Amino acid sequence: MTDMERLPSFNGEFAPIAYRDGGIDLLDQTKLPGQVQMLRITQVSGVAEAIRHMRVRGAPAIGITAAYGLVLAADNGDEIIPAAGSLRATRPTAVNLTWAIERMLAIFRGHKDKPLLDLRAALLTEAHRIHAEDIGANRCMGRHGAELLPPGATVLTICNTGALATGGYGTAYGVLRAAHEQGRLELVYACETRPFLQGARLTAWELKKDEIPFRLIVDSAAAYIMSAGKIDAVLAGADRIAQNGDSANKIGTYCLGVLAHHHGIPLYVVAPRSTIDTTIASGEEIPIEERPGQEITAPFGINIAPADTPTWNPAFDVTPASLIAAIVTETGVHRPPYRLTGKER
Numbered sequence: 001m002t003d004m005e006r007l008p009s010f011n012g013e014f015a016p017i018a019y020r021d022g023g024i025d026l027l028d029q030t031k032l033p034g035q036v037q038m039l040r041i042t043q044v045s046g047v048a049e050a051i052r053h054m055r056v057r058g059a060p061a062i063g064i065t066a067a068y069g070l071v072l073a074a075d076n077g078d079e080i081i082p083a084a085g086s087l088r089a090t091r092p093t094a095v096n097l098t099w100a101i102e103r104m105l106a107i108f109r110g111h112k113d114k115p116l117l118d119l120r121a122a123l124l125t126e127a128h129r130i131h132a133e134d135i136g137a138n139r140c141m142g143r144h145g146a147e148l149l150p151p152g153a154t155v156l157t158i159c160n161t162g163a164l165a166t167g168g169y170g171t172a173y174g175v176l177r178a179a180h181e182q183g184r185l186e187l188v189y190a191c192e193t194r195p196f197l198q199g200a201r202l203t204a205w206e207l208k209k210d211e212i213p214f215r216l217i218v219d220s221a222a223a224y225i226m227s228a229g230k231i232d233a234v235l236a237g238a239d240r241i242a243q244n245g246d247s248a249n250k251i252g253t254y255c256l257g258v259l260a261h262h263h264g265i266p267l268y269v270v271a272p273r274s275t276i277d278t279t280i281a282s283g284e285e286i287p288i289e290e291r292p293g294q295e296i297t298a299p300f301g302i303n304i305a306p307a308d309t310p311t312w313n314p315a316f317d318v319t320p321a322s323l324i325a326a327i328v329t330e331t332g333v334h335r336p337p338y339r340l341t342g343k344e345r
């Protein structure tokens with residue numbers, strides 16, 4: 001079997017996560033693109049480690065992984081509430097993590113007086129449902145988003161929003177896939193996405209796998225490429241969207257929003273409703289994760305800055321709604337002024 005044939009799948013879709021026989025099979029994204037290495041995780045602590053160290057990453061993907069993590073907790077007879085707390089504490093910005101854990105806890109509460117085997121089965125059913133719904137949402141977003149693109153579109157994107165970042169298919173990347181399937185996508189420019197290089201390592205890997213024409217660019221080439229008139233739209237995912245449409249996504253997305261606005265290019269944010277935080281009015285309330293400075297000074301173990309260089313490494317930024325031409329969810333294309341409740345039809 002080749003590396004590619006060993007990739008996990010769910011509902012016929014390549015997926016970075018699969019639950020099988022009391023364990024989670026996880027594609028270790030820190031090893032891509034060099035190695036396609038599967039991890040077998042059987043303990044909640046291993047799930048938390050994998051999310052924290054970004055072996056699995058992307059807002060929907062970490063939510064789904066945490067959901068399966070709570071199935072493991074039941075498999076192992078662990079206390080569910082502390083297990084949920086340890087998973088929730090791994091990464092603060094993506095609301096999908098909390099959202100998925102809350103769905104699992106609702107099942108737990110509903111089965112308090114039932115036998116452990118029933119609880120375990122119900123948790124697994126709910127985790128599979130969360131996973132399947134995510135793929136379904138992605139396919140819908142793909143269709144809605146592709147309609148926003150002109151025929152022969154050239155699109156700029158950031159980070160990785162593909163199958164790797166989700167339950168399968170992708171969000172902003174799913175729009176690229178759908179547009180490619182419809183023959184209306186000419187070229188993708190993928191920002192490398194410093195410092196963790198999700199664009200260079202992961203999006204480029206997926207674009208190659210899916211045979212979508214692309215060029216990898218350094219993040220700082222974005223302004224120049226827009227000024228050259230080469231970009232029809234910017235597509236980005238999101239980790240948390242406030243009611244007013246302010247959207248947190250990978251650091252650098254705000255920068256692209258400012259640039260796109262300056263050049264008259266639409267920025268579309270593509271995310272499932274599970275990314276909408278209905279409890280917050282604006283982006284000011286979004287917690288922004290700060291990651292270790294070594295990601296900047298010594299990416300992937302290679303020192304590129306003097307020893308003890310001080311750093312600041314926010315992993316996300318918030319793009320104000322005023323810079324977002326539309327937010328695409330599974331229910332359709334939402335235009336400003338945004339009043340997102342998570343129940344849009």
Ligand code: MRU
Nearest residue numbers: 057058059161165171237238250
């Ligand atoms: O730090 P990461 O790699 O988890 O950040 C991921 C992103 O910013 C994605 O754009 C976002 O989670 C949406 S993924 C469908």
